[in-house]
Amino acid sequence: MEDKVQLEVTGLVKKFGDDTILDGIDLCVHKGEVVVVLGPSGCGKSTLLRCMNGLETANEGTILLDGEEISSDGKKITQLRQKIGMVFQSYDLFPHKNIIDNITLAPVKVQKRTKKDAEEQAEKLLARVGLSEKKKAFPRELSGGQKQRVAIVRALCMKPEVMLFDEVTAALDPEMVREVLDVMLELAEQGMTMVIVTHEMQFARAIADRIVFLDNGKIVEETTPDEFFTNPKTQRAKDFLHTFAYEKRRSENNNAV
Amino acid sequence: MQGSGIEVLFLGRNFLRLLEGLWVTLRISLIAVLLSVPLGILFGMFMTIKNPITKAISRVYLECIRIMPQLVLLFIAYFGVTRAFGWNLSADISAVIVFTLWGTAEMGDLVRGALISIPKHQYDSAYALGMNKIQAFGYVVVPQTMRRLIPLTINLTTRMIKTTSLVVLIGITEVLKVGKQIIDANRFDYPTAALWVYGAIFLLYFLACWPISMLAKRLEKQWR
Ligand SMILES: Nc1ncnc2c1ncn2[C@@H]1O[C@H](COP(=O)(O)OP(=O)(O)O)[C@@H](O)[C@H]1O
Ligand SMILES: [Mg+2]
Numbered sequence: 001m002e003d004k005v006q007l008e009v010t011g012l013v014k015k016f017g018d019d020t021i022l023d024g025i026d027l028c029v030h031k032g033e034v035v036v037v038l039g040p041s042g043c044g045k046s047t048l049l050r051c052m053n054g055l056e057t058a059n060e061g062t063i064l065l066d067g068e069e070i071s072s073d074g075k076k077i078t079q080l081r082q083k084i085g086m087v088f089q090s091y092d093l094f095p096h097k098n099i100i101d102n103i104t105l106a107p108v109k110v111q112k113r114t115k116k117d118a119e120e121q122a123e124k125l126l127a128r129v130g131l132s133e134k135k136k137a138f139p140r141e142l143s144g145g146q147k148q149r150v151a152i153v154r155a156l157c158m159k160p161e162v163m164l165f166d167e168v169t170a171a172l173d174p175e176m177v178r179e180v181l182d183v184m185l186e187l188a189e190q191g192m193t194m195v196i197v198t199h200e201m202q203f204a205r206a207i208a209d210r211i212v213f214l215d216n217g218k219i220v221e222e223t224t225p226d227e228f229f230t231n232p233k234t235q236r237a238k239d240f241l242h243t244f245a246y247e248k249r250r251s252e253n254n255n256a257v
Numbered sequence: 258m259q260g261s262g263i264e265v266l267f268l269g270r271n272f273l274r275l276l277e278g279l280w281v282t283l284r285i286s287l288i289a290v291l292l293s294v295p296l297g298i299l300f301g302m303f304m305t306i307k308n309p310i311t312k313a314i315s316r317v318y319l320e321c322i323r324i325m326p327q328l329v330l331l332f333i334a335y336f337g338v339t340r341a342f343g344w345n346l347s348a349d350i351s352a353v354i355v356f357t358l359w360g361t362a363e364m365g366d367l368v369r370g371a372l373i374s375i376p377k378h379q380y381d382s383a384y385a386l387g388m389n390k391i392q393a394f395g396y397v398v399v400p401q402t403m404r405r406l407i408p409l410t411i412n413l414t415t416r417m418i419k420t421t422s423l424v425v426l427i428g429i430t431e432v433l434k435v436g437k438q439i440i441d442a443n444r445f446d447y448p449t450a451a452l453w454v455y456g457a458i459f460l461l462y463f464l465a466c467w468p469i470s471m472l473a474k475r476l477e478k479q480w481r
Pocket of ligand 2: 045046047166167
């Protein structure tokens with residue numbers, strides 16, 4: 001992790017109609033840093049990520065990538081988005097294209113790279129996630145975990161500077177969660193700047209440099225993972241962590257008896 | 258010479274006349290389809306615009322065309338419009354106009370259905386990869402709607418071919434009318450002419466529509 005600020009969110013306000021979903025978010029992500037955003041369902045985590053790459057337009061505040069402002073107007077936003085990869089919960093690969101074409105579509109059509117160059121990189125990335133032999137397969141022939149790994153590769157093939165992950169394992173069968181999280185752990189080790197929304201608490205603790213806890217549209221706690229999981233400051237963070245701790249509470253009770 | 262009566266089909270130019278009669282409606286259908294497809298694509302895109310005014314306009318158009326029997330539309334176009342405005346629309350032109358209006362409405366509805374069936378996330382992931390709206394539409398949305406639309410468009414074509422037989426009622430001599438003429442002319446010599454003539458017409462329609470339906474089925478299977 002370096003000192004250079006990669007992504008800077010200042011005073012972000014986002015409303016849907018009369019509902020204020022994000023109410024003044026300030027967040028700074030440094031180059032090579034992994035920030036995990038936690039919070040109860042519906043607190044605006046997805047909306048925050050979608051604002052970060054201009055899929056939603058902020059009502060107030062600024063978002064800077066490398067010092068350039070992200071607003072949702074025309075040509076500039078498509079250039080900025082090439083530097084921000086995003087992977088969604090529903091692994092929306094393009095069903096009419098095979099795996100290799102899914103991955104190379106944007107590098108060729110958007111970045112105007114040669115087909116050969118894009119395919120070489122795609123094959124390297126597919127090898128890294130263990131899916132080389134699937135390159136001619138169609139999305140419908142892949143399992144959920146495989147599709148999600150391809151979706152990550154598809155984003156990486158654009159050579160992004162930042163990766164956003166929005167609950168990428170939430171729609172997967174439990175036995176497939178691990179294979180996707182491992183890919184993300186490896187990415188983090190290689191120094192990718194990442195903002196991750198997840199409900200996998202152990203994973204969050206393992207991968208995060210910093211935890212940001214969001215509730216009611218505000219950041220209510222921002223700290224190291226160890227501090228957050230062992231010694232949360234706010235009652236809301238405590239309540240939130242309790243919802244993941246059934247087994248632990250029961251064994252504590254047993255000890256007490 | 259009282260055989261089965263099938264000879265009536267091959268008397269003089271009879272069979273050729275039946276074919277010519279079929280061609281009259283096929284030609285109207287094909288012209289109407291060729292016009293309806295591009296217009297329908299535009300209309301379908303128009304229908305997906307999220308604006309109450311454009312929505313109301315397209316809804317009224319679609320409902321009017323759908324509620325009115327095609328026959329009424331034909332009468333309005335051929336007799337009504339000609340009288341009211343003094344335009345001299347030929348029966349053929351009136352038929353092409355009516356079936357194009359109808360085909361555009363039907364095609365538009367198919368296109369709208371195909372467009373809204375593309376999940377929002379397909380757009381999101383296209384945009385997230387840096388595509389602009391045109392690229393997302395061209396590389397992601399259109400190819401996916403095409404595979405849905407081609408079989409549906411082919412079915413619309415066969416429906417069009419069958420429905421255009423209505424033009425006989427605005428005085429166009431199409432295959433059924435020719436058939437009737439042949440039957441009437443040979444009523445005395447060939448009492449069974451009706452059976453053979455209508456049988457032949459059935460076969461001709463079948464031969465015109467069957468390959469098209471088969472193509473639709475195959476494409477549907479291939480692209481499921
Ligand atoms: N496009 C939208 N239109 C209206 N409301 C929305 C839209 N997207 C999200 N919301 C609302 O914003 C709130 C936060 O949503 P979201 O960011 O998806 O939460 P999270 O990802 O933390 O579960 C929810 O109450 C949701 O209903
Ligand atoms: Mg969410």
